[in-house]
Amino acid sequence: MTSPNHATRRTPSPDQIRRAPKVLLHDHLDGGLRPGTVVELAAAVGYDALPEKEPDLLGAWFREAANSGSLERYLETFAHTCAVMQTREALVRVAAECAQDLAEDGVVYAEVRYAPEQHLEGGLNLEEVVEAVNEGFREGERRATANGHRIRVGALLTAMRHAARSLEIAELANRYRDVGVVGFDIAGAEAGFPPTRHLDAFEYLKRENNHFTIHAGEAFGLPSIWQALQWCGADRLGHGVRIIDDIKVAEDGSVTLGRLASYVRDKRIPLELCPTSNLQTGAATSYAEHPIGLLRTLHFRATVNTDNRLMSDTSLSREFEELVKTFDYTLDDMQWFTVNGMKSAFLPFHERLAIISDVIKPGYAELKSEWLFQQTTSTRGTADVPYADGPR
Ligand SMILES: O=c1[nH]cnc2c1ncn2[C@@H]1O[C@H](CO)[C@@H](O)[C@H]1O
Ligand SMILES: [Zn+2]
Numbered sequence: 443m444t445s446p447n448h449a450t451r452r453t454p455s456p457d458q459i460r461r462a463p464k465v466l467l468h469d470h471l472d473g474g475l476r477p478g479t480v481v482e483l484a485a486a487v488g489y490d491a492l493p494e495k496e497p498d499l500l501g502a503w504f505r506e507a508a509n510s511g512s513l514e515r516y517l518e519t520f521a522h523t524c525a526v527m528q529t530r531e532a533l534v535r536v537a538a539e540c541a542q543d544l545a546e547d548g549v550v551y552a553e554v555r556y557a558p559e560q561h562l563e564g565g566l567n568l569e570e571v572v573e574a575v576n577e578g579f580r581e582g583e584r585r586a587t588a589n590g591h592r593i594r595v596g597a598l599l600t601a602m603r604h605a606a607r608s609l610e611i612a613e614l615a616n617r618y619r620d621v622g623v624v625g626f627d628i629a630g631a632e633a634g635f636p637p638t639r640h641l642d643a644f645e646y647l648k649r650e651n652n653h654f655t656i657h658a659g660e661a662f663g664l665p666s667i668w669q670a671l672q673w674c675g676a677d678r679l680g681h682g683v684r685i686i687d688d689i690k691v692a693e694d695g696s697v698t699l700g701r702l703a704s705y706v707r708d709k710r711i712p713l714e715l716c717p718t719s720n721l722q723t724g725a726a727t728s729y730a731e732h733p734i735g736l737l738r739t740l741h742f743r744a745t746v747n748t749d750n751r752l753m754s755d756t757s758l759s760r761e762f763e764e765l766v767k768t769f770d771y772t773l774d775d776m777q778w779f780t781v782n783g784m785k786s787a788f789l790p791f792h793e794r795l796a797i798i799s800d801v802i803k804p805g806y807a808e809l810k811s812e813w814l815f816q817q818t819t820s821t822r823g824t825a826d827v828p829y830a831d832g833p834r
Contacts, residue, residue: 452772452773452813453766454809459548459762461548462777464759464783465551465784465787467552467712468655468745469553470554470556470629472523472557473753474543474751475540477501478497480522480523483532491525505754510722530574534578535578537579537582541578541593542582543757545591550592550593550802551595553597554596556575557629558611559601559605560602572622576597592801596787598615599611599612599618600626601640602629603632603639608639608640609640611643615652615654624788625653627655627656627657628640628643632661633661633662636666644676653677658676659684659685660725662684664702666684667706668702678712679714681716682714682715685703685733686733686736691736707741712782714747717734717764718756719750730768734746744779745786762776774806784802
């Protein structure tokens with residue numbers, strides 16, 4: 443006898459993964475351009491240092507160059523995307539396409555980050571950069587609606603950890619908090635640039651009751667996570683994947699958490715995990731060995747993210763496809779990650795709840811019920827073969 447429970451154990455197909463409502467908390471605006479847009483913007487502004495001029499070749503170049511095994515070399519590829527994002531028009535276009543692409547991929551809520559200080563070379567000031575990106579996100583949301591999708595996009599303003607503008611960027615994030623900006627972040631090379639260098643920015647945001655996440659525990663381990671949480675007071679961890687270094691699994695399978703890992707789990711600190719990006723920078727060796735498997739089993743507040751869709755040639759659906767293939771995840775697992783993401787968003791509580799109860803849960807319920815209708819239209823009559831398994 444087939445039970446609905448049995449049906450939810452089914453492997454979701456790529457099409458179901460794409461249609462499932464998804465939440466994305468960690469995605470870089472300057473890491474998610476369409477290759478064709480990079481080529482067109484480069485031609486428009488006279489930037490002639492692109493390594494390839496044809497979109498497919500350029501896309502492949504980004505993927506290969508980012509596959510370096512080192513965060514520092516991975517980050518070098520952003521010189522090309524930032525170079526073509528120096529005018530108001532370019533920023534509006536890139537942000538609009540970002541919102542549109544995420545919506546097409548089934549993302550219903552996204553927080554997209556970028557570093558305003560990296561977009562001043564064409565003469566814009568920090569405010570003009572933020573306003574251009576906000577305008578682009580609103581335009582992208584409108585286009586998504588016109589195409590039958592619904593998405594909300596909030597911006598996170600990033601300060602570069604090797605630079606010295608973090609307090610200024612934190613103040614900027616605070617000024618625009620009710621107009622499109624939902625929080626703050628620091629990014630860039632981690633080794634040698636501990637988050638405590640930017641303590642004044644974090645303390646300022648705490649005094650303002652504002653939200654921030656910190657890239658930590660990606661290229662550098664536990665000390666970086668510890669500082670981000672216990673010195674800086676981060677609400678979430680960008681990556682945080684190295685928390686695995688504080689978790690011991692014995693031969694008999696028993697698990698012991700160190701003090702820091704216990705704290706992260708007990709306080710429900712959200713981990714913005716980005717599996718494919720981690721493979722490229724060397725933070726993990728394979729999907730199968732990616733800590734997300736264990737972190738999910740241990741009920742950490744794990745979320746699934748893209749980091750840089752261009753450099754990783756990925757989408758949130760593709761990240762889930764890889765996880766489904768590797769860990770046999772079901773729609774229930776996807777829903778768990780998605781609700782984790784929404785609970786961890788920098789939106790007011792009642793809005794988070796409304797998206798969970800009115801968008802995410804009904805969306806998954808709809809997908810989970812599809813097998814019932816496939817069964818009635820199936821030519822196969824027996825109850826124990828009501829559906830074909832999706833590709834693994
Ligand atoms: O995975 C990452 N770790 C640290 N920094 C990153 C990562 N991905 C992108 N950026 C950095 O964030 C800047 C603003 O979006 C990018 O320009 C890039 O330098
Ligand atoms: Zn990142």
